[in-house]
Amino acid sequence: MxxxxxxxxxxxxxxxxxxxxxxxxxxxxxxxxxxxxxxxxxxxxxxxxxxxxxxxxxxxxxxxxxxxxxxxxxxxxxxxxxxxxxxxxxxxxxxxxxxxxxxxxxxxxxxxxxxxxxxxxxxxxxxxxxxxxxxAREIVSEIELEDAIKFFVVAFVILPMLPDRQIGPYGVLNPSKVWLLVVLLTGIGWLGYIGVRALGPQRGLLVTGLAGGFVSASATTASMGRASRTDAGVRAPLAGALLASGATFVQLLLVIGLVDIDVLRRLWLPVAAGAVVLVGVALVVYRSAAQARRPDTEPAEDAASTPASRPFALRPALILAAVLTLALLVGRWGADVLGPQGAVLAAFAAGLADAHAGSVAAASLAAKGDISVDTALIAIAAALGSNLLVKIVLAFTAGGRRFGLGFVAGMAGPTVVFGAALTAALVFG
Known part of the structure; x- marks a missing residue:
């Protein structure tokens, strides 16, 4: 030695x-x-x-x-x-x-x-x-300790034991990747629980939405939808879900910039415009949530800052992972039946599970010269569009009608701005 x-x-x-x-x-x-x-x-x-x-x-x-x-x-x-x-x-x-x-x-x-x-x-x-x-003695309860043990088992015992290879029809079923999604979903739930405990129901969910969006905006949207059914109300979780989609825009620019600078040069302005509008809408929703709190209950709310739900929720994570895997399988099956329709169809199918996967694939094809930059931009828009549809479905199923309608209304403006700016980029080059 x-x-x-x-x-x-x-x-x-x-x-x-x-x-x-x-x-x-x-x-x-x-x-x-x-x-x-x-x-x-x-x-x-x-x-x-x-x-x-x-x-x-x-x-x-x-x-x-x-x-x-x-x-x-x-x-x-x-x-x-x-x-x-x-x-x-x-x-x-x-x-x-x-x-x-x-x-x-x-x-x-x-x-x-x-x-x-x-x-x-x-x-x-x-x-x-x-x-x-x-x-340990006054803040952490027995339920939280029990759920922490469950989370460690899910993340550090089961996940390393699963095979990391493509199996099943079209190779879309990867046990390690599917279970990693379960870990991410439960981890985002933990992050939201800790944020609420530390910062209160309002600010905690806002920070959690932004941080969770860099992991999985779809999973974060579902988590925020479930949070809207608790004492936190609808507006604060809605603001967190909108910020999660804003994080998707930021992350998209980062990954595209690493793949093809030409695509980034045409894409950054539409993405930045949509992200700015989206962050503005989220902040307006958050401010309305803060103003909606009654002054006589605000101190008690911040002092308690204890979420009504448990920190670890395995069943919703398993259901959501199964739904996303099924969506990807259906998308791959549709592409196989309809024949090779190009990068746009493939990006749309990939966007059902993750917006960045289809976007990076399209940018990679453009970098190799297999498709034009314009086709890559359309494929990226298709991936973002299909991913938005998935998040809307998750918003309604996890958060209910009121949360789902609020999410659709919040995403409408940024989507229109992004689509208009992208159309201008395609037309004027």
Missing amino acids: RGDCDAGGIAVNVQQLEPFLVALAIGMLLGFERERSHSRRLPAGSRSFALLSLAGAVAASFNTWAVIAGMVCVAALFTLAYMRTSQDDPGTTTEIAAVVAYLLGALACTRPALAVALAVIVTVLLVSKTRIHRF
Whole structure:
């Protein structure tokens, strides 16, 4: 495990000393925090922590076995120290922090930047003792903890086990991609729940809509539709759903710019115009939602900021993933039956699942010279149009008639502006 800490040679330069200095700094940082957070006598203070980290770096300069032997000695030393002080303070945070300081000192020998970053994270955890305890005991409920465990199982246990390959008719069924959509849907629900808890029902949903739109505007629209059936009302979730579609416009420009600059040069003005109008409509809807709140209930609403629904909703995510997969299958089947109608039909079919997929495919064909830029622009419009139809259906099914009509009304203006600007770009070049 020899690295930058190899002391071979007579001349000692700054580069050889750097890992040891980093280890000292890490130990002193953790030691200072431990001393300031305790008024009683500790088994290890700032000097002891600094020496422990330095010992870890010195051990790492020899080999891995030296690090392990040192680790055993440190663990034995602080086990004895805990046995002597456990009656006064049964906590083990200082002893564990000492072991971490030793290991970070060893890590500083080969990866000093990572060691410093981890030391900062550890210090933040130590400093945030009161906040973390309050969050765990007073804020997080048993239901939220149970749902968090379910989400981790869905995202980090099931997803890695699924095969990432195309199966089924037309190869549209990819188990990993379908389940990833389920993870995204439930994750967006979690993001909305946390946003509401942190910022209140109004602002939390607005931020969630914008952030979720960069992941999946369709999924975010469905999540906002479900939120509209809770105490949050209709207008705030509607504003979040509109901002999610605005994020789709922004993301579209980014991905198209990476594929074909010529398509971007013709596309940016229509997309920017539609995005500006869409953001303006969303802000108007949000302001109306804020003004609709009664003054006598506004403080209580912000103080409670607890969503009525549970943070983890697996069944709606499974249903929506199945609907989107079926829509993509129907689109591929229609294209196969009707024959090769070109990039426009393919982009429309792909847009049923994701607007960016069909748009990027069309831009890629234009970059290769297989289709003209004008055809690529029409194909992109087709992808956006089919994706908008899917979001409208999701808005009605998830949020009901009132939310769906509000979403259609909110998207009407930006869609007209985008279509007019795109038509002008096609006509005048």
